[in-house]
Amino acid sequence: MALLEEPIKEVVTLKNFIGGEWVESKGEIKDVVNPATGKTIARVPISTKDEIDAAVEAAKEAFPDWRRTPPVARARYLFRLKELLEENFEEISRIQTQEHGKTIDESRGETRRGIENVEVACGIPTLMQGYFSEDIASGMDEWVIPTPLGVFGIIGPFNFPFMIPLWSAPYALATGNCVVVKPSSEVPNSQARLAELADEAGLPPGVWNVVHGGRTVVNGMLDHPDIVGITFVGSTPTAKDVIYPRCGATGKRVIAQGGAKNFMVIMPDCNVQRTILAMMTSFFGNAGQRCLSGANLAIIGKDDEFYNSFVNGVVDAARRMKIGYGLDESVQMGPVRDKEKKERIIGYIESGIKEGASLRLDGRKSINIAGDYPETCFLGPTIFDNVTPDMKIARDEIFGPVMSVLRMKDLDEAIETINRCPFANGHAIFTSSGKDAREFQYRIVSGNVGINVGIVAPMAFFPFSGMKDSFFGVLHTQGQEAVRFFTESKVVIQRWL
């Protein structure tokens, strides 16, 4: 299969987008490397404290006029942005594959999900309405006005470079706030392209800013008195130990979405063929680098024949997956993002072997890459059988294409085991029993719950939830909850007699 054309052809040093201008950074410069080809595709600045301060200042300056812009007029900018995103849909998707390594189909899905958030935010004139009561007491009326707050910081992870900032930014803007986005410095290109399109959509200078970099930029946001709130998506240690407490200490609103360890529960009455297919995308899609990826496969019941045939089925299907560069449309799994991540995942494979799990498919060895690419970041699907809940591979977030198969006697045992897991992001059950499905969704502690769905990703008009160590905050990104997060209720009481 021929490769699709790469959109990034020339290596340039990315600039920050501050106050409507593309500004060169004075920070250190890092290479951005395509994990499939090993080639440098861009250089990204690790911006300085002065640069984040300048972006916050620009956003603060833009806020009063933006806030006064009627919601219908703000929505018009988003309609224009949506059109531009559609026009550039394929280019944006290919950039994600080139910078991240995911397959082109996965990138197209990511672009679509990002655009859907822009579409939902276009409904802001009704989403943001307040409410009114007359005669709350003699001669008095009372009403609530949802008001914007000012400047928000949006911090993204490496695994969905384009979509995740769009879980927040369109709602922040639609409600009348201004934003400073900090993309992951590992994958900064699709956010740079998005900012170009926001600029082309005519957004006033300072409403949408992008500052590339790492901890200095994040710390600059967390400490800045003019940033009123932060949305963060990334690992649990950063969410729990850095973002959430520091926002609390400085009085900022916060949504901090963390890591995961999702269980896929397989009941003997599931539709086996469809479930096996769903497991391939759940565990190995995006090379397992998804906060909603399956990590532990729990097969229920004492039926050895069912257990063995299901495990053999997933091993056979995983062995047949085509691995390679995601710009080849026939490839089903790309590389992991970088060499360090691959080594970390291999460390987990070694720990699984040491702890006595049976290695049924070894992704370190069975790498059959379609095409002539360095093996540096490639890893095949890996499957462990005979895993117990106390093993490290069953407890930690591995964030790679590794499946741990556990066996449990009944649904009760599965629910109890899952509810002991510190992560609660996207657990799912596969069954044809309405009763078991209901029991599972009722008792399971999980922000997102799947019933015969392997990637429990909420649509843009639903909140992107999470519980326990997978989420820190109250309201969530996406949809109505994002509108509430980005507004404060101003309550007005009028005596008119």
Ligand code: NAD
């Ligand atoms: P990460 O926590 O390493 O980085 C996320 C962001 O925080 C990056 O922009 C990074 O520059 C910054 N950062 C990292 N460490 C920091 C520190 N000590 N101080 C200040 N800033 C810091 O996460 P990642 O590796 O980019 O992303 C993968 C993680 O994200 C996984 O754990 C995955 O489960 C999680 N994730 C969660 C969701 C969700 O919705 N819950 C969605 C996608 C990814």
